[in-house]
Amino acid sequence: xxxxxxxxxxxxxxxxxxxxxxxxxxxxxxxxxxxxxxxxxxxxxxxxxxxxxxxxxxxxxxxxxxxxxxxxxxxxxxxxxxxxxxxxxxxxxxxxxxxxxxxxxxxxxxxxxxxxxxxxxxxxxxxxxxxxxxxxxxxxxxxxxxxxxxxxxxxxxxxxxxxxxxxxxxxxxxxxxxxxxxxxxxxxxxxxxxxxxxxxxxxxxxxxxxxxxxxxxxxxxxxxxxxxxxxxxxxxxxxxxxxxxxxxxxxxxxxxxxxxxx
Amino acid sequence: xxxxxxxxxxxxxxxxxxxxxxxxxxxxxxxxxxxxxxxxxxxxxxxxxxxxxxxxxxxxxxxxxxxxxxxxxxxxxxxxxxxxxxxxxxxxxxxxxxxxxxxxxxxxxxxxxxxxxxxxxxxxxxxxxxxxxxxxxxxxxxxxxxxxxxxxxxxxxxxxxxxxxxxxxxxxxxxxxxxxxxxxxxxxxxxxxxxxxxxxxxxxxxxxxxxxxxxxxxxxxxxxxxxxxxxxxx
Numbered sequence: 001x002x003x004x005x006x007x008x009x010x011x012x013x014x015x016x017x018x019x020x021x022x023x024x025x026x027x028x029x030x031x032x033x034x035x036x037x038x039x040x041x042x043x044x045x046x047x048x049x050x051x052x053x054x055x056x057x058x059x060x061x062x063x064x065x066x067x068x069x070x071x072x073x074x075x076x077x078x079x080x081x082x083x084x085x086x087x088x089x090x091x092x093x094x095x096x097x098x099x100x101x102x103x104x105x106x107x108x109x110x111x112x113x114x115x116x117x118x119x120x121x122x123x124x125x126x127x128x129x130x131x132x133x134x135x136x137x138x139x140x141x142x143x144x145x146x147x148x149x150x151x152x153x154x155x156x157x158x159x160x161x162x163x164x165x166x167x168x169x170x171x172x173x174x175x176x177x178x179x180x181x182x183x184x185x186x187x188x189x190x191x192x193x194x195x196x197x198x199x200x201x202x203x204x205x206x207x208x209x210x211x212x213x214x215x216x217x218x219x220x221x222x223x224x225x226x227x228x229x230x231x232x233x234x235x236x237x238x239x240x241x242x243x244x245x246x247x248x249x250x251x252x253x254x255x256x257x258x259x260x261x262x
Numbered sequence: 263x264x265x266x267x268x269x270x271x272x273x274x275x276x277x278x279x280x281x282x283x284x285x286x287x288x289x290x291x292x293x294x295x296x297x298x299x300x301x302x303x304x305x306x307x308x309x310x311x312x313x314x315x316x317x318x319x320x321x322x323x324x325x326x327x328x329x330x331x332x333x334x335x336x337x338x339x340x341x342x343x344x345x346x347x348x349x350x351x352x353x354x355x356x357x358x359x360x361x362x363x364x365x366x367x368x369x370x371x372x373x374x375x376x377x378x379x380x381x382x383x384x385x386x387x388x389x390x391x392x393x394x395x396x397x398x399x400x401x402x403x404x405x406x407x408x409x410x411x412x413x414x415x416x417x418x419x420x421x422x423x424x425x426x427x428x429x430x431x432x433x434x435x436x437x438x439x440x441x442x443x444x445x446x447x448x449x450x451x452x453x454x455x456x457x458x459x460x461x462x463x464x465x466x467x468x469x470x471x472x473x474x475x476x477x478x479x480x481x482x483x484x485x486x487x488x489x490x491x492x493x494x495x496x
Contacts, residue, residue, distance in 0.1 A: 036306040043310075049302040050309045062316040069317035073324065093338040100335065111328035119324065121353050125473075132384070132466055135393065142385035149381050156353065163351050172339035173348035177358065184366030201341065242393070246300070 045227060047234040054239040059134070063127035070120035071226070075219065077113040085165070087211035089204040092167040117159050124155045135242025144232040147225055154222045161214035164207060175210075176202050346486045355480025356473055362488050363424045377469075390462040397442040397457070405442055412438070426479050430471040438464055 012018055013026040024035035034048040053059060084103055085095045099106035128148060131137055137145040164175045179196055183189040198205030233239060242248055303309065350358050360369035384390050397404055412435040419428040437456060441464075444453035485491030 030304060033304045033306045043306070046305050046309075048305055050305055052301040052303050055303060055309065055312060062313070065313045065316050066320050069320045070324075072317070073321060090338060096335055107332065108328055111331065111333045112324060114333035115327050115331070116324050118352075119320075125353075128381075129466070129470055133463075137385045138391055139385065145385050146382050149378065153378070159353070160351060166335060167339050169336040169339055169343070169345055170334060172341070173345055174350050177348050177350050178354060181357075181361075181366055181370035184370050186367065186371075202339075248393070 045230040045234065047238045050239050053244055054241065059241055059244060060239070061126075061130055063123055063130050067120060067123040067127055068226070070116045070123060071222070073116045074113060074120065077109055077116065078215070078219075080109055081113055082215060087165070087208050089167065089207060092165060092207060096166045096168065117162060121155055121159050124152050128152060133243070135248075136240055138242055141232075141236045141240070144229060144236055147229045147232060151222065151225050151229060154218055154225060158214060158218045158222065161210040161218065164202070164210045165214065167207060172202055175206070179206075347484060347488055349480070349484075352477065352481050355484075356476035359426060359476045359480040359484070360424075363422050384462065390460075392460050392462070394460060395441070395446055395458045396438070396461045396464060398446065401442075408438060408442070426476060427472055430475050431468065434464065434468045434471060 010026070019025070022036075023039045024032055026032070037043045037046060037048045081099070084099055084106065086092060096110075099110050103109075131145070131148065160175075160178065164171045179193060179202065182192045182196055185192055194200060196206075196209070197203070198209050349355060357369060357374060360373060363369070364373075396408075412431070415431055416428060416435070419425075419431060440453065441456035441459060444450075444457040446454055446457045448454045448457065482493040483490055
């Protein structure tokens with residue numbers, strides 16, 4: 001009976017407890033809906049209104065939202081994987097085997113984490129190119145573009161540090177190839193290489209360093225910059241693409257071929 | 263700081279209502295409201311609903327993918343046993359392909375640093391904000407510069423035998439020549455499209471093209487000793 005359910009929901013929304021948590025009050029007026037965004041610590045990063053033309057799939061392809069989706073999946077699966085993982089040699093590899101054969105749904109968990117990570121890297125690149133081609137990096141949105149580049153780098157580092165954790169041949173040699181590049185930095189190359197790995201080659205110290213970076217430092221940095229990234233969308237004038245701006249469209253129509261009058 | 267400005271001072275006559283209010287209005291400046299009326303929808307619930315739906319569909323797709331395909335796991339790490347080829351994660355294989363041709367300090371340090379710096383500074387240069395076709399203004403000088411840079415880049419790539427990167431460069435250069443000799447009023451849609459593209463579009467498209475080609479070559483077409491292999495070959 002929908003009538004009864006609605007009544008119960010209404011009673012809950014009117015209760016003192018509910019009202020103490022959600023300050024926006026009940027109701028579906030534009031004011032209440034605006035307050036629902038404004039009065040929430042997470043949602044207030046966003047603006048209360050969005051340009052209607054930005055909602056269509058073609059405007060953004062929802063690439064930013066999907067990237068956030070992969071990030072959330074990665075946090076959830078990542079925390080669960082941490083319960084079964086020891087960042088030590090050779091236990092790390094044994095834990096991989098346990099995930100594969102012993103832990104319930106362990107294989108699925110690792111698959112989901114791994115594939116989501118690959119998809120996230122792809123989506124971040126796609127998002128960047130999409131924002132560029134739609135002209136959304138233009139002033140006053142310059143700084144948010146820069147924040148986006150920082151997030152691209154953090155994403156690559158997250159993926160790269162995670163790559164070592166299974167401690168298999170694939171991980172070991174990919175990180176060896178990559179970290180050897182740091183040796184090529186003029187003057188301080190060897191120092192950077194040593195700092196990165198905690199030794200002169202990929203070993204147990206490197207595994208621990210990559211684990212701390214992957215599970216603590218980089219996710220916190222990502223969260224921080226994601227918050228700034230979202231908040232700046234609102235501060236810089238809301239979701240916008242130059243290409244479909246009514247003024248731009250009108251200007252490009254002027255440039256279209258003119259029929260000869262004869 | 264600019265020079266001293268002339269102000270017109272205005273005082274409110276009613277001292278009781280607003281005791282110390284002084285207004286300075288600079289000359290020939292008036293408040294201007296730049297209103298931009300566009301149809302808007304409320305974030306809650308319209309936008310949030312769509313975002314949540316998009317994320318849910320993505321989650322379903324990823325769950326299906328994870329049920330069908332297992333993440334790779336090879337034998338335990340062994341420092342005495344180097345696989346051939348030892349490959350970086352796929353998103354770095356473009357760089358690894360470049361490492362094949364250039365010393366590490368160029369391909370591994372200089373190139374990525376320059377790439378990141380150029381991405382960061384994009385919105386701070388007016389040439390990248392311009393949305394008019396590259397060759398529509400200052401045509402002669404821009405054409406000369408374009409030929410100089412395009413031919414210089416191609417000679418450089420060919421001199422180092424980087425054919426993999428030279429092919430996309432050549433194709434983009436050809437498209438730019440087509441753009442240069444097309445009118446934005448052309449009756450052919452493709453020529454109209456190309457003629458209206460600004461410099462930033464060309465550079466970014468060249469970068470995207472190189473990124474895809476180099477990454478694909480590194481991922482699928484490189485085997486032992488970084489030699490050419492076919493992905494479907496055994």
